[in-house]
Amino acid sequence: MMEIKTTKRMMAAMVCGLVMSTAPVFAQDNQSAPATTQDNQQPGGGYRGHGQTDDRRIEHMTKALNLTPDQVTQVKAIDASEHDQMRALHQDTTTAPADKRAKMMAIHQDSTTKVRALLTDDQKTKFDAMQAKMKERREEHQGEQGAPPPPPAQ
DSSP, X not given: OHHHHHHHHHHHHHHHHHHHHHTXXXXXXXXXXXXXOGGGSOGGGTTTOOHHHHHHHHHHHXXXXXXXXXXXXXXXXXXXXXXXXXXHHHHOSSSOHHHHHHHHHHHHHHHHHHHHHHSOHHHHHHHHHHHHHHHHHHHHHHHHHOOOOOOOOO
């Protein structure tokens, strides 16, 4: 029983960390962002919550990196793909929690790599700084809650 609670806590912390680490990565300008409607929200709130959360991420990234409209479109597609993969993995009852964690991290890293590949050199510098800042915040947050358990041995 204790292992299940620990595993659930670990998964919740990991998901929280993943969401927090992508928050500044995917965003768009408020002036051009459409209002969130029922149509662009996932049933039941989806894996990451409402579409508005994704819009804010795109909004932030667009402002911080001065993304072109074409880059915004591509980032949205990468974000949607990541979201779908994460949701499918979250709903997969056949994969062990430790394996899910590793797969979630790989999905997130793949998405981050794809987004970074779209950027100019100047944007990459800013993007890397954003990523470093989010990593620092994540580590501070984890320090407040106690160190997370080590990843499982492979």
